[in-house]
Amino acid sequence: MxxxxxxxxxxxxxxxxxxxxxxxxxxxxxxxxxxxxxxxxxxxxxxxxxxxVDLVKLPRVRGxxxxxxxxxxxxxxxxxxxxxxxxxxxxxxxxxxxVHRKDKAFAVGDMVMVLLKKERYPASTYNKLLPRKYGPYKILKKINNNAYVVDLPTSMSISRTFNVVDIFPYFVSSESLYPADVDDNSSLLHIRQKIVELAQNFILKGE
Known part of the structure; x- marks a missing residue:
């Protein structure tokens, strides 16, 4: 303005x-x-x-x-x-x-993922390449609907109390990452072969 x-x-x-x-x-x-x-x-x-007009002096009256x-x-x-x-x-x-707000509530014992922002890290320890979410961790205590105490490892040197906006539910996937008819060893072998093929194609194109 x-x-x-x-x-x-x-x-x-x-x-x-x-x-x-x-x-x-x-x-x-x-x-x-x-x-x-x-x-x-x-x-x-x-x-x-x-x-x-309001600045004009008016005659005084009694009362x-x-x-x-x-x-x-x-x-x-x-x-x-x-x-x-x-x-x-x-x-x-x-x-x-x-309208855009979603209420989240957790109970003691729930497994959750936590969002670690830059402000939560100790000084000079934050790196942009670090993961943003960590977990799963267990809810140890419910302070109120907006704050929870999470079972973070003491080695992280970070406060265990989190606001609800930085806590996300953890879901365990019941589906396998590989088809049912393929065992782990064969799938790993297939991945290695694909990596070798991609590397060879990259080298040939470079020449």
Whole structure:
């Protein structure tokens, strides 16, 4: 916003930045915020800025000032209105976010995979080539729905407490990686032959 104001001022008066502060003050005084339904000035001072007509001195009259008598009540009404607006706005934001949210819950004894971010590693031990997920590990303790203690090896020197967003369920595959009629030795031999063939083809192409 400041950049746009500066560009606008520079085009009009040829002196960019000279009146930016004044324009920003005017903007914050009159611009209505979408979340609160009011301008920042009206929230703090309970009214919009004075205009030229408002600065005219009025004759004094006897009695109690109505503005002074209702000031406390007016402040409470404005605060209650702003809180209600913010509550409605936050509720709308929450509904939009919850559409893409998936609740995850684990029990003690479940086998899980954990995501290790760069921040969790001890200093000078992180490497980009390290795996991002580790496991499976057992859930040792449930602190609450958002935090769990995982049975990490002590040699990793990493805190065992994880947020639920960094924990993923571990699924054991019941299907074999190889066809049922092929044993492990023959499958390994087949893989080795394929590697040799690829290497020979690469060498021939290089020549």
């Amino acid at each position: 400041g950049k746009k104001i500066e560009e606008g001022e520079g085009k009009r008066i040829g002196e960019p930045g000279r009146k930016i502060g004044e324009i920003e003050r005017k903007y914050s005084s009159f611009a209505m915020h979408s979340a609160t339904g009011r301008s920042p000035f009206s929230i703090v001072y309970q009214k919009v800025p004075n205009h030229a 109690i000032s109505i503005a002074a008598a209702n000031l406390a009540e007016q402040i409470q009404e404005v605060q209650a209105e702003v809180k209600a607006k913010l509550k409605v706005t936050n509720s709308r934001y929450k509904q939009a976010t919850d």
